Amino acid sequence: MDVTEDAVRDICTDAVFERGERYLTESRIHEIHRVDTTVTAVVSGSRQYDVRVDLATDGFAPWCDCPYNGLGACKHVVAVLLRCVDDPPPDVGEQLDAALDGADADELRAFLRDALATDADLRAQFLARVGEPTRQSVDELRASIDRRFEETNPEYHVVFEPIDFTQWFDLANEYREQERYASAATVYRALVESLDDNMERVDGAYDHFLRAFNRALDGYVDCVATAERDADAVTDAVAFLEGRVTSGTPFLSEHFEKAAVELREKLGEQSDE
Template sequence: MDLTEGAVREICTDAVFERGERYLAEDRILDIHRIDTTVTAVVSGSRQYDVRVDLAVNGFDPWCDCPYTGPEACKHVVAVLLRCADDCPPDEGDRLDAALEAADADDLRGFLRDTLATDAAVRERFFARFGESPTRSVEDLRAAIDREFEETNPDYFVVFEPIDFSEWFDLAGEYRDQGRYASAAAVYRALVESLDENMERVDGAYDHFSQRFTRALDGYVDCVAAGDPDAEEAADAVAFLEDRTTSGTPLLSEHFERAATELEDTLAERRDR
């Protein structure tokens, strides 16, 4: 866990770094916890913001639900990382493990079932890992993601603040971990389609949405290729990307063109082996 002030400076601008230092000095971190290398915190600004970082990942994989639209990490993330560099919160992983070991199996099962019954995102990840749930269609996934745009600012067409898509990226990651690449590709494609179609609504937090779009597009290409598609499936995937170069948001056209070329080249290399 190589967390230094210099490492934090590398993921933010000088101005943001100074604001993060000030937030730390002003005791704006209201709550902070660590499980293994993942740190979650609540930071007080114009409202309370949730922050998550991974101390073991290059760049710390920062996430914050603030409306920051500048480059790289925001001041809330910087404040949390500086706090960790100076006085990292104790790892509660052993405590969690001990509680799991001591829990009665029936009580634990009941708790898990109650949680799964009320939390759709956790339930979907549970099915992805332990169940034999069928792959949800791109259309169904897309509709659920589109609702997040509708619900973020229901009184206006324009979306001013970031949307947390971690539920969907976590689900795709779960499918990838299980080797269910077609299911993961469906989630990534739904994200790509929704972000592409809704990008014209975004007025602020552009970096947030463009970064999520790029991550979803790269995930889609990787998972289609990893799934070893047959000729028809491969052609459909490439055609989807090529079609979006002209029918999608103009500012994303080059990204779709790059992805289509990359996927074609990767599939061709595999066929030639």
């Protein structure tokens, strides 16, 4: 979509827009980069905040790791988008393409293999992209998600600021595009479990965590209903949702109950076809 002031105003409140304008004029934006339509930046506030927007997506798909919990986008996102209106960063996508086109195939393979050997998350994303089913269990995926909660505020049990779950949602989406729905369901379930078990420690950005939870829960139901599965897998999925109604975070019980009903209805509709 076009990056205009009006488009930016549409995703935030008037007060936040004014604060974003002030942040822009105060030169608080640092390390801004653009690859194709994705813009990343660091914006200084009470500390340095990471910001990411997609200029081609309706609403810009904004993400920031600040603790803002109000309506719409935060002032850091607004500042970055307004910078893109007035002085967009150069797109290095073509530079990357040229470098890839000119790279020696063996050297590129060696570089990629070294990167994949040392970065488990990147390795999982790569294997999903080339069509390999996940070999990670729910517990293994959960461990990496839980670790993100631990790292966010290591001195205290409470989590005050948003956590970026993009890498897991991207991984699940990659599996869905490959029509490996069982693998996608495994990733979604790990997200659902981790978010449910850690929700009571959240003391800020509630909307952010609840949106992530609902997105993962919806994805889980859809993928379980779509995947080729045996009776035991179906029974386990329904039992998982129904069990969390009573064993999970109390204010999420209604979400699990609705998801269990929705999954049963989806499975019933398929059996009638």
